[in-house]
Amino acid sequence: MHRPSLFSKRQEPTCPPCFNCQLPTNSCTNGGSCEPSGTCSCPVGWGDIDCGSPLCGSLYDENRPQRQQNQDCACDDGWGGVNCNVCQNDYACQGGKGGNATCIKSAIGLKSMHAWCSTTNIPWIDNTRVSLQCDWESNQCIFQFWKDQEEQFYCEMSECSQTILSSGDHDVHGQCAKSTCGCMKDAFMCGREVDMSELVKNVKGPSEWYCKDGQDCWYNEYSTLVSVFPDNINLACDVGECVNEQDYLDVKPVDRSFSRYTESVIVLAILLACLIIYVVTKITAKRQKRLFGTQIRLTDDDQDDDDVNAYLSDQQPVQLTFENICYNIGGERVLSDVTGYTEPGQLMAVMGPSGAGKSTLLDILARKHKCGVTSGQVLVNGKLPDRKQFKRMTGYVDQDDTLMGVLTVRETLMFAAMLRLPRNMPLRYKQRRVQDVMKELGIDGIADHVIGIPGQQRGISGGEKRRVSIGKALVTSPQLLFLDEPTSGLDAYNASMVMSCLKRLCRQGSRTIIVTIHQPRSNIFKLFDSLMLLASGKLIYFGPANTTSRYFSSLGYSVPSDYNIADYLIDLTIKRPDDMNDQRLRRTSSRTSSVVLHNNPSDEQLDDLHSSPESSSSIAAAEAAATLLEGDNVADQHEEYDLLTEANHAHHLFGSYKDSALARRTLAHVQKANGGATRDASYSVWVNSKNHQSNSFSLLQFWHELSLLSSRTFINLYRNPFLFFAHFFCSLVLGVLLGSLFWQVEIDLTGVQNRLGVLFFTCALLGFASTSALDMFSKERVLFMRERESGYYSPASYFLAKVAFDVFPLRCFPPLVMGSVMYFMIGLNPTMSVFLKFLLVLVLFNLAAAGLCLCFACLCKSVSVANLLANLTMLFSMLFGGFLLNKEHIPAVLSWLQYLSFFNYGYEALIVNELKDITLRDKTIADIQIPGPIILARFGFNGQAFWRDVSRLGAFVMVTMVASFLFLKYLVKEKR
Numbered sequence: 001m002h003r004p005s006l007f008s009k010r011q012e013p014t015c016p017p018c019f020n021c022q023l024p025t026n027s028c029t030n031g032g033s034c035e036p037s038g039t040c041s042c043p044v045g046w047g048d049i050d051c052g053s054p055l056c057g058s059l060y061d062e063n064r065p066q067r068q069q070n071q072d073c074a075c076d077d078g079w080g081g082v083n084c085n086v087c088q089n090d091y092a093c094q095g096g097k098g099g100n101a102t103c104i105k106s107a108i109g110l111k112s113m114h115a116w117c118s119t120t121n122i123p124w125i126d127n128t129r130v131s132l133q134c135d136w137e138s139n140q141c142i143f144q145f146w147k148d149q150e151e152q153f154y155c156e157m158s159e160c161s162q163t164i165l166s167s168g169d170h171d172v173h174g175q176c177a178k179s180t181c182g183c184m185k186d187a188f189m190c191g192r193e194v195d196m197s198e199l200v201k202n203v204k205g206p207s208e209w210y211c212k213d214g215q216d217c218w219y220n221e222y223s224t225l226v227s228v229f230p231d232n233i234n235l236a237c238d239v240g241e242c243v244n245e246q247d248y249l250d251v252k253p254v255d256r257s258f259s260r261y262t263e264s265v266i267v268l269a270i271l272l273a274c275l276i277i278y279v280v281t282k283i284t285a286k287r288q289k290r291l292f293g294t295q296i297r298l299t300d301d302d303q304d305d306d307d308v309n310a311y312l313s314d315q316q317p318v319q320l321t322f323e324n325i326c327y328n329i330g331g332e333r334v335l336s337d338v339t340g341y342t343e344p345g346q347l348m349a350v351m352g353p354s355g356a357g358k359s360t361l362l363d364i365l366a367r368k369h370k371c372g373v374t375s376g377q378v379l380v381n382g383k384l385p386d387r388k389q390f391k392r393m394t395g396y397v398d399q400d401d402t403l404m405g406v407l408t409v410r411e412t413l414m415f416a417a418m419l420r421l422p423r424n425m426p427l428r429y430k431q432r433r434v435q436d437v438m439k440e441l442g443i444d445g446i447a448d449h450v451i452g453i454p455g456q457q458r459g460i461s462g463g464e465k466r467r468v469s470i471g472k473a474l475v476t477s478p479q480l481l482f483l484d485e486p487t488s489g490l491d492a493y494n495a496s497m498v499m500s501c502l503k504r505l506c507r508q509g510s511r512t513i514i515v516t517i518h519q520p521r522s523n524i525f526k527l528f529d530s531l532m533l534l535a536s537g538k539l540i541y542f543g544p545a546n547t548t549s550r551y552f553s554s555l556g557y558s559v560p561s562d563y564n565i566a567d568y569l570i571d572l573t574i575k576r577p578d579d580m581n582d583q584r585l586r587r588t589s590s591r592t593s594s595v596v597l598h599n600n601p602s603d604e605q606l607d608d609l610h611s612s613p614e615s616s617s618s619i620a621a622a623e624a625a626a627t628l629l630e631g632d633n634v635a636d637q638h639e640e641y642d643l644l645t646e647a648n649h650a651h652h653l654f655g656s657y658k659d660s661a662l663a664r665r666t667l668a669h670v671q672k673a674n675g676g677a678t679r680d681a682s683y684s685v686w687v688n689s690k691n692h693q694s695n696s697f698s699l700l701q702f703w704h705e706l707s708l709l710s711s712r713t714f715i716n717l718y719r720n721p722f723l724f725f726a727h728f729f730c731s732l733v734l735g736v737l738l739g740s741l742f743w744q745v746e747i748d749l750t751g752v753q754n755r756l757g758v759l760f761f762t763c764a765l766l767g768f769a770s771t772s773a774l775d776m777f778s779k780e781r782v783l784f785m786r787e788r789e790s791g792y793y794s795p796a797s798y799f800l801a802k803v804a805f806d807v808f809p810l811r812c813f814p815p816l817v818m819g820s821v822m823y824f825m826i827g828l829n830p831t832m833s834v835f836l837k838f839l840l841v842l843v844l845f846n847l848a849a850a851g852l853c854l855c856f857a858c859l860c861k862s863v864s865v866a867n868l869l870a871n872l873t874m875l876f877s878m879l880f881g882g883f884l885l886n887k888e889h890i891p892a893v894l895s896w897l898q899y900l901s902f903f904n905y906g907y908e909a910l911i912v913n914e915l916k917d918i919t920l921r922d923k924t925i926a927d928i929q930i931p932g933p934i935i936l937a938r939f940g941f942n943g944q945a946f947w948r949d950v951s952r953l954g955a956f957v958m959v960t961m962v963a964s965f966l967f968l969k970y971l972v973k974e975k976r
């Protein structure tokens with residue numbers, strides 16, 4: 001097979017005596033080079049002694065005839081152009097390049113490209129044409145300018161390069177840094193009619209051309225010719241190049257970049273996406289402001305109140321009774337036989353030292369899920385409502401506030417109202433209810449203040465936060481409210497503000513409120529209607545708060561006049577006061593103790609004691625109790641008091657209360673109130689309201705919750721832009737950093753190493769950056785558990801909202817930014833489809849990593865454990881990615897592990913996408929050419945696996961999301 005070279009030496013047996021190219025008067029034209037013998041070595045397709053005449057026939061002819069003077073060449077079949085160098089079909093090529101050769105008619109030159117073009121915008125000279133040929137192994141091109149059949153001038157161009165533009169690979173942009181031109185002797189434009197020889201001599205370059213589909217082209221030269229052809233020389237071309245498989249393997253892939261058009265489309269798409277995000281955010285924010293942030297004008301219109309109350313079905317006063325409550329955990333008894341009750345309109349305080357069991361009791365009364373074993377009976381108005389009914393009629397405020405820091409006070413309460421009030425209740429009524437609650441709690445003045453994030457954003461004070469938490473529980477107007485340590489962490493002023501507020505709520509709405517409190521100030525103590533004093537899980541007092549002092553005095557523990565009674569009581573539960581050694585007190589103690597032990601009060605006296613503050617005055621009750629306790633029934637002296645020590649002091653207090661008439665009376669009252677109590681689940685005082693949804697799944701309710709939670713998550717996202725911008729800027733910076741480090745990689749051995757490296761590093765970066773999802777969820781974990789427990793929403797609606805407005809934006813946007821920036825800078829395969837597939841894999845990969853982290857976040861209570869597990873899983877996944885460990889090296893028995901690795905799918909997809917269509921060429925040691933599929937196979941990747949990997953990555957995302965949801969639903973539950 002004869003393979004002509006562009007610069008093959010033409011056999012010229014003898015040098016005509018009249019021509020010697022070594023002489024200054026003679027020279028080789030059309031790119032011919034002068035041999036030491038004085039003959040010219042002509043480019044392929046050129047002949048004559050000075051290479052000034054085209055050769056005819058065909059490119060692969062052994063002996064090509066020279067063209068006849070001023071006549072066109074008669075080309076062989078399948079060939080065209082001024083010197084028959086331009087192939088017309090595959091068949092023409094096969095004679096010279098083998099059976100599977102093809103004729104490429106686009107202007108993309110693999111090795112040597114030939115063109116024959118007519119000018120289309122030089123009207124002042126008739127019938128002008130241009131012939132062009134390029135040798136891409138030496139990066140040189142030559143063109144000739146023709147008028148009719150006569151060559152006018154030629155230019156030799158060097159340091160040429162070409163770039164394939166856009167998809168389809170049919171548009172080429174070429175440029176050559178240098179040019180030298182020569183005029184043909186006595187040609188029409190070189191002196192015979194027009195003299196352009198001086199101008200032609202001055203041509204130096206650079207020059208540039210562009211060809212679309214190998215047909216519509218233009219050319220210009222910028223040092224000289226541009227002054228004659230300011231609008232470029234437009235050309236209609238016929239281009240051709242014969243190539244076979246070996247040529248494809250041999251070539252050094254051309255530098256390729258996106259066309260300006262494609263780049264503009266990408267930039268426009270990015271700008272459009274930003275604009276859409278901005279507009280959607282603005283519109284949503286406006287809508288949310290209208291929905292959640294609107295201040296409505298409160299009227300004194302009773303009708304309005306009635307309308308609101310019609311939707312608030314839980315309006316009946318509540319009496320709560322509890323009997324023999326015991327609680328054991330880990331073999332230890334935390335509560336023993338606690339019995340008590342509270343009436344509508346009463347504020348009951350549960351007091352005791354730390355660890356006494358106050359919170360445990362409150363949790364049991366509020367029917368929270370407990371880890372230990374509970375026994376006893378808690379009834380509401382003598383009946384036992386089911387859990388959901390109970391949740392609807394009660395409110396629970398935790399010791400610590402779990403509020404969303406980015407929301408305002410009004411928004412927080414509006415969200416609670418929207419989620420907890422009946423769906424069919426008109427928005428205006430909900431807004432009115434929120435306004436009422438804020439007014440009740442005295443926080444209407446700070447309605448539009450942001451709650452604040454500790455350490456990040458200053459917000460409202462601790463006392464105000466506590467009142468907002470109470471407000472959240474109050475929006476449904478529950479008649480029974482539980483508060484765990486509502487004053488803890490508050491200063492004296494804020495503490496009494498909160499407690500006065502609770503007292504007002506009791507009085508105004510006949511609500512029943514139970515609070516646990518550690519050591520209240522005396523002004524707060526005075527607000528309590530009834531008091532329960534616990535020590536080591538046992539009752540040492542339950543009765544009216546204002547008779548406490550008399551009760552303990554009767555036991556011999558008089559509260560010193562300069563002492564806060566609450567402090568004294570707490571001290572008393574811990575140790576015997578020093579003044580108990582005083583004989584006088586001991587005597588009193590003995591005397592009163594015997595009263596407690598032996599006195600049998602009349603029922604009338606007890607009725608007075610236990611009546612509600614609403615029905616009789618507390619003072620009357622106090623007096624009745626005092627009479628009862630100080631009755632002059634003098635009993636025998638008890639020697640046991642002489643034995644009173646620290647150890648049996650507590651026992652003495654329990655025993656005293658247990659045996660007291662007060663305890664008997666309480667029990668009698670509870671049993672009377674529970675008369676006929678049943679565990680009938682058909683409890684119906686509050687629940688058969690038309691406004692409350694049934695227990696069954698409702699699509700409308702789900703949608704309602706989903707839209708509200710999405711709104712809240714969305715607000716959280718755009719009001720907390722730090723997180724979003726941190727992701728955005730990190731991606732941008734990392735993209736630029738990677739782009740700079742791997743700037744314009746080659747396609748040699750080093751280039752392939754760099755491509756493998758940068759894609760692996762990108763995967764690792766995205767994988768480990770996704771661990772921020774762990775922290776994001778753990779922050780909301782408590783809020784979710786509490787709101788779920790309080791019946792705000794279902795786990796499904798929370799999860800979907802979280803995924804749609806938290807996981808997706810934060811996991812899709814950053815890889816798109818980073819990927820786009822680094823792709824251009826690194827010079828990865830610039831085919832549009834390859835670029836888009838690259839972005840698709842990055843996004844899916846990042847979602848897979850986030851899904852995995854979400855699984856661990858839902859599975860583990862501790863962020864550190866979740867972090868450890870996520871990082872270890874990530875590292876092992878990485879090992880099976882194919883970069884650190886060749887897949888073929890993995891022992892068969894362990895090879896299944898790679899199917900669990902999302903790195904395996906993500907990295908393989910990226911590598912296949914990048915290398916499949918590229919041929920590596922390295923000349924460092926020898927001229928090595930390795931096609932992309934072979935490189936992939938050597939590294940253990942499957943060149944056909946792109947879409948398979950993408951679908952597996954998608955499946956991995958789905959599986960991790962579903963698993964996360966199941967963990968959330970079944971494991972992330974409040975258990976105390």
Ligand SMILES: Nc1ncnc2c1ncn2[C@@H]1O[C@H](COP(=O)(O)OP(=O)(O)OP(=O)(O)O)[C@@H](O)[C@H]1O
Pocket residue numbers: 329330334352353354355356357358359360361371372518976
């Ligand atoms: N889930 C549990 N696991 C182990 N111990 C528990 C659990 N719940 C309660 N306890 C134990 O029960 C006792 C009472 O706890 P509780 O929190 O009710 O006390 P408290 O009176 O509210 O204390 P504080 O005022 O300090 O909050 C404590 O000794 C506590 O360790």
